[in-house]
Amino acid sequence: MAVPQSVLDSLKQLLGDRLSTSASVREQHGRDEFWHHQAEPDAVVFPLTTEEVVGVVDICRDGAVPLIPFGTGTSVEGHVQAVHGGVSVDVTGMDSILAVNPLDFDCIVQAGVRRKQLNEHIRDTGLFFPVDPGADASLGGMTATRASGTNAVRYGTMKDNVLAVKVVLPDGRVIDTARRAKKTAAGLDLTHLYIGSEGILGVITEVTLKLHGIPEVTSAAVVPFPSVEAAVDSVVTAIQSGIPIARCELMDAVMMGAVNAYSGFDYPVEPTLFMEFDGTKRGVEEQIEMMRAIAEDQGGGEFQWTSDQEERNRLWQARHDSAYAAKALREGCELWGTDVCVPLSRLTECMTETRKDLESCSLPAPMLGHVGDGNFHLIFVLDTSNDAEIKEAEEYNERMIMRALAMDGTCTGEHGIGLGKKDFLVAELGPAVDVMRQLKLALDPTNFMNPGKMIEIEGGVRAGEVT
Numbered sequence: 001m002a003v004p005q006s007v008l009d010s011l012k013q014l015l016g017d018r019l020s021t022s023a024s025v026r027e028q029h030g031r032d033e034f035w036h037h038q039a040e041p042d043a044v045v046f047p048l049t050t051e052e053v054v055g056v057v058d059i060c061r062d063g064a065v066p067l068i069p070f071g072t073g074t075s076v077e078g079h080v081q082a083v084h085g086g087v088s089v090d091v092t093g094m095d096s097i098l099a100v101n102p103l104d105f106d107c108i109v110q111a112g113v114r115r116k117q118l119n120e121h122i123r124d125t126g127l128f129f130p131v132d133p134g135a136d137a138s139l140g141g142m143t144a145t146r147a148s149g150t151n152a153v154r155y156g157t158m159k160d161n162v163l164a165v166k167v168v169l170p171d172g173r174v175i176d177t178a179r180r181a182k183k184t185a186a187g188l189d190l191t192h193l194y195i196g197s198e199g200i201l202g203v204i205t206e207v208t209l210k211l212h213g214i215p216e217v218t219s220a221a222v223v224p225f226p227s228v229e230a231a232v233d234s235v236v237t238a239i240q241s242g243i244p245i246a247r248c249e250l251m252d253a254v255m256m257g258a259v260n261a262y263s264g265f266d267y268p269v270e271p272t273l274f275m276e277f278d279g280t281k282r283g284v285e286e287q288i289e290m291m292r293a294i295a296e297d298q299g300g301g302e303f304q305w306t307s308d309q310e311e312r313n314r315l316w317q318a319r320h321d322s323a324y325a326a327k328a329l330r331e332g333c334e335l336w337g338t339d340v341c342v343p344l345s346r347l348t349e350c351m352t353e354t355r356k357d358l359e360s361c362s363l364p365a366p367m368l369g370h371v372g373d374g375n376f377h378l379i380f381v382l383d384t385s386n387d388a389e390i391k392e393a394e395e396y397n398e399r400m401i402m403r404a405l406a407m408d409g410t411c412t413g414e415h416g417i418g419l420g421k422k423d424f425l426v427a428e429l430g431p432a433v434d435v436m437r438q439l440k441l442a443l444d445p446t447n448f449m450n451p452g453k454m455i456e457i458e459g460g461v462r463a464g465e466v467t
């Protein structure tokens with residue numbers, strides 16, 4: 001065991017049976033949804049309160065032991081891997097909804113509250129929380145990774161829907177980054193410093209979130225296109241025309257074939273848009289007719305739409321299950337996903353060039369994306385025991401990212417940096433990464449908070465070592 005026995009004894013005294021060193025629990029906390037090299041913590045703790053998190057932070061800091069915050073493990077860039085060993089802090093037991101303020105359109109939740117849990121709890125208020133990354137992720141984890149998803153084109157990402165966070169700092173202090181007011185000009189914007197901080201600056205224990213009114217009518221539509229270019233051009237035209245699309249997802253032909261097989265659909269195996277429109281009954285009908293005309297101009301096929309909730313749920317469940325559908329393309333293989341985001345005016349160019357590049361790829365690599373905001377993904381289905389396949393996926397990934405950066409885009413629209421994109425962050429932001437490093441070391445001088453992630457720090461804590 002790399003963690004000193006004295007540290008384990010202190011954690012045991014603080015948390016009792018909510019400390020685990022079992023192999024199965026450690027294995028679960030050493031990976032996330034997509035493939036990265038497994039890196040297990042030496043122990044896992046399950047605090048229930050902010051005060052207990054403070055105790056865990058103090059013990060790990062004083063014992064020179066790495067600490068890795070863990071929500072539901074549904075991140076995809078290796079955010080939760082314990083690359084230097086240490087203690088994984090699982091906040092899923094911190095699952096209380098502390099306050100709902102319908103008249104203010106906000107709520108306060110503990111970090112372990114899940115997205116679906118919150119929406120079920122507030123359903124009778126006529127409100128909902130819109131950020132939907134697909135997985136039923138914890139809201140603390142979604143904040144820490146600056147999550148996005150299918151609703152972002154209409155409702156924004158976590159950065160647009162978080163009003164404040166409560167954070168345990170590396171030195172054990174607890175701060176609230178803001179109040180519940182909808183706007184503030186008070187001091188530095190610490191809230192947005194912690195949205196997307198990926199656990200390297202502290203442990204988020206509570207989140208104050210914006211809520212939105214449930215629309216009167218919601219309708220979903222599906223339409224195939226002869227090419228990725230035609231599909232993306234339709235979306236760009238629709239947004240530039242002011243059509244308020246609530247969701248807009250593109251799946252290429254490879255992805256549609258996988259989705260049909262996995263979810264039992266029989267849609268044409270062509271690049272396809274899944275869309276959703278919401279608002280008043282009349283407004284939704286107008287939006288759909290405008291979108292239908294745009295799609296027809298681009299050669300779109302049959303425009304199918306429905307307001308039936310069960311059918312809409314089935315459609316979006318198929319979209320959320322797309323990763324599992326991709327995995328089913330090759331038995332015994334793993335998924336390695338990546339994403340970029342570019343200005344909307346460059347999206348067609350970036351996606352078509354990427355799809356053309358993939359024509360020579362020997363691996364299945366379905367493409368899908370939240371094209372309404374310029375973000376798209378590749379999912380490589382590979383044999384992780386085959387170094388040549390890993391190298392091939394890395395080469396295609398690098399070309400896609402550098403293509404996006406050349407278009408003034410970003411190396412990640414929603415996956416985050418974690419382990420997988422540290423080098424690309426430097427390519428994207430250059431000297432700004434040095435400022436991030438200075439902030440990290442100012443708050444965490446021994447680098448014990450999720451070390452090895454996002455930005456490189458020389459030295460740093462490894463379990464049982466003092467730097």
